[in-house]
Amino acid sequence: MKKQATLIAAAMSAAISLPAISADSMRLVIEYQNGQGDAVKAALAERGIDVLRDLADYDSLALNLTKEQFADLRSVAGIAEAYPDVPRKLLSTGELGEISPYGIAMTQANKLSYNGGTKVCIIDSGYDYGHPDLPAANVFGEMGLSGPWNEDDHSHGTHVAGTIAAVGNGEGVVGVNSDANMNLHIVRVFDADGGFAYASDLVGAVNDCAAAGANVISMSLGGGIQSPIEERAMDRATRDGILIIAAAGNDENAAHSYPASYDSVMSVAAIDSGNNHAYFSQRTAQVEIAGPGVNTLSTVPRGMGTGGVGQVSQAENAFEAAPAVGSATGSITALVTDCGLGTEACADAAGKICLIERGEIAFGEKVANCEAGGGVGTILYNNVPGSFGADLGGDTALVAVSLSQAEGEAMVAGMEANITIQPMADYDYKSGTSMATPHVSGIAALVWSHFPECSGTGIRLALRETAKDLGPDGYDYQFGWGLVQAKDAYDYIAANGCKSPKGKIHGGDGSAR
Amino acid sequence: MKKGLLVVAGSLAMTGCVKMDGTVSGGGTMHSLGGKGKAVFTVNAQRCDDKPVKGHVNFRDETAIDWQEKGGVAFKADVIGAGLCGPDIGDPADDPLLVCQQACETGMYQVDFEYDSTNPLNPGPGTGFACMTDLGEGINGYKKMHGLVNVIAINAGPYLGYVNGGVVSGNIQTKECPGAKNDDTEATDENA
Structure with missing residues (x-):
């Protein structure tokens, strides 16, 4: 009988056991019949x-x-209807870092200047x-319910x-738009913990953005279950x-994430930095652009930056470099010596900067082997195209950074170079x-x-049309139509005008779901 | 009813879920695993008294993006384990097959199955499980809430790695076993 009674208990909870709902309460969206709202x-209210x-x-x-x-x-x-209010979360993966706003040049944002008028609404922390x-x-x-819009005790929204x-x-970094008069509207839905917001929060936020006259809504967030409202x-x-743009998700799989996978949203x-698909980026048929x-x-x-900002320079080359986690900060100028994979103490490193390729042993061991050979700084570079972040697994007295494969291979042994990691508390x-x-x-x-005569759909189609194809030819699930390109999109609209097709626009490759 | 709810509130605070008697039936569509199309499925299963667990699952997701170039995911399956996941109060499960997957929380119905692919381009047998939530079609029928496939995961065979879940357009009904009756009073007495 106890099992039967427990079944009743469990069956009751079947109706209320929804993802991310606490044991004590649940979140629900109800739609009332026309005219029945009051x-x-x-x-x-009578029921509390x-x-x-x-x-x-x-x-x-x-x-x-309850x-x-x-x-x-x-x-x-x-x-009339009721359904769970499903959670949405922030979609950044962590703090490891390669330096840069390298994305500014990659996306041609440095080839175009903000001309005023448009407003981006950021729904975030x-x-x-x-x-x-x-x-x-x-x-x-x-x-918002999550705190003042003009403060950010999480950091995601400010990033x-x-x-x-x-x-x-002239200081810090530049954004895609570098004009101090850029129009922004901020809607805060995440608190300091950055835990969860809910679909209903986003509905309110989108309405707030629209009421503020936003042209573009930017949502770096998502979750796995659709919500009708x-x-x-x-x-x-x-x-x-309005043009709505959202993150495809970081779950390293092929699952849809919402709101990105709604047709009305660009995923x-x-x-x-090497145009490689990020391993975490979700692959779906709704991914539209990269x-x-x-x-x-x-x-x-201000004050929340932790890792410092790195740079490597040699002769006329200057590379933004990712400070290794555990590295000392400071500036080192010395001759460069090639230590190969750095699997043993570097023989010719005394007083020099060790250039070490990624692979075989841990980053911390490579830096230790540089130090064992008398090295004064370490440059770790990738063994495959693209950038990476190196975690040394502990602190070192050396200044250590990482570079992409191409940048590392451009370094010349026997020639003087400089490594600098500068603490910057306001950046990360x-x-x-x-x-x-x-x-x-x-860029939108x-x-x-x-x-200004364009609609959101017109801009969306231009960005899609002019994206730089990456991966397999044409559309694919990893990159969508490819890397967004600001100047090419500008040129495209200047030459062709803005398209404003009637009817529903579908995400991904544009075909109906 | 209030006593029953108190049992729920108390039991939800506990950890670990075991499969208990009950049935599930339903089907419909949900979003594809990353693809443009829909996953289509039917399911029925029951664990009742001491009778053998039985049931079937039919599943098809032609646009699952890691399989679509070979016709997608399609299989028919026999249910080998099933039950409504409930808190493990009092009777620890001595049979590992009675323990619900970590992804299957209290109130969800878990179905374990052995499948045979029905897609000749991806032939072979395999295994998997699904966790589903009845949001209003069955014993707790309420308004127009839809069912939820919390997760369907394939852990062996030609569709190894397929993991999907979402809101169901259709229904998921979990019910007590035929002939079962409620006994709130005794439940409360034993667990209060």
Whole structure:
């Protein structure tokens, strides 16, 4: 009998056991019947049920319920539909870093200037308003449930904002748009922990963006389960001329992530500085375009930068370099010696910078072998195309950085070089489709600023048409149509005008799902 | 009813899930694994009293992107393990087959199956499991909530590595076994 009774308990929880719902409460979206909103809200109030969001534009309410209240909800008349309020999370992978806003040149953002007028709405963890490298004049926001829009105690939102709009002021980094008068609207949906927001939060956020007159909505976030109300919100904003851009996801698989995989949203994959598909970037038939998203350098809230910023120079070459985790900071100038794979103490390293190829043993051992040979600094370079971040597994007294394979192979042994790691508390590296997304969002706004007559769909189709093909010829699931290209998109619209096809636009390769 | 709910609240705080008696039936479509199309499936399974577990799963995802070039994922399967996952209170599962997968939380229905591919371009047998949630079609019928395939995962055979999940357009119904009756009072007495 106990098993049977437990079955009843479990069956009850079947209706309420939803992903990421705590044991004590659950989040639900209900859609009320036409004209029943006030009556439903009154009935909910009588039952002590919290309304988290009033989504009147969609005849819907987002609720937080106890299990007892969920059972009690059955007695509320006028509810047409109910479904789980599914979670959404930030889509950056970590802090390891290769230096740079290398993505600026890769995406041709340095070949075009912001012409004013367009506005990007960033839905994220907030914005470090007052950061010396971020615009302030035309930046506004919404005071959300997760905290003030003009603060960011997580750092994700400020990093995204820097990629879109870090100011060209001679210090720090530059964004895709480097104009201090760039228009931004900030909607904060993540708190300091960056845990979860919910689909209903995004619905409210998208509405806030639309009300603020945003042209582009940038969402470096996602989750694996569709939400009807979320899709309606995306569809509506797109219909009204807004271009919505979201991250494809970092789960290293082929699963759809939402909102990126809704047809009305551009899904963005991540690549590294060598145009290689980022291993974490999700491959789906809704992936539409790619952007730089591996070890991207951008702004973080003042004082939150941890790793410093690195550079390697030799003769006329200057490379942005990723500080190794555990490296000392400082500046070393010395002759370069080639230590091969660095699997043993480097014989000719005394007083020199060790140049060591990736492979066979741990990075920390390679640096230790450089030091054992008397080396004073280490350059680790990749053994395959692209960049990487090196974690030494502990601290070293040497200045150690990593370079891409091409950069490492360009270093000349026997010639003097300089390695510098400069502590920069207001900047840091992050990886993820979260970082690829603002490259595309920023470029959409950049190109659009020159063609205010275009719709979001027109810009979307131009970006798709002019993307730099990567991987297999034509469209593919890793890169979509390829790497976003600002100047090519500008030239395309200048020559062809903006396309504004009627009817539904589909994601990915453009075919219907 | 309130006593039953208290049992739920208490039991959810515990860790570990075991399969308990109950049935599942349903089917429909959900999104493809990354592809443009839909995954289509039917499922029925039951664990009741001491009778052998039985049931079947039919599944097809022609646009699953790592298999679509060879016709996609398609199989028919016999159910070899099943049950409504509930908290392991009092009776620790001594049979590993009774333990629910970590991905299958309290309230989900788990089905373990052995399949044979029905796609001649990807032939062969294999195994997998699925966790599903009845959001309103069955015993807790409520409004118009849809079912959820929390996860379907293939762990052997030609579709090894296929992992998908999503909202079901269709239905998932979990029910008590035929003839079973509720006994809230005794449950509460034993577990309060």
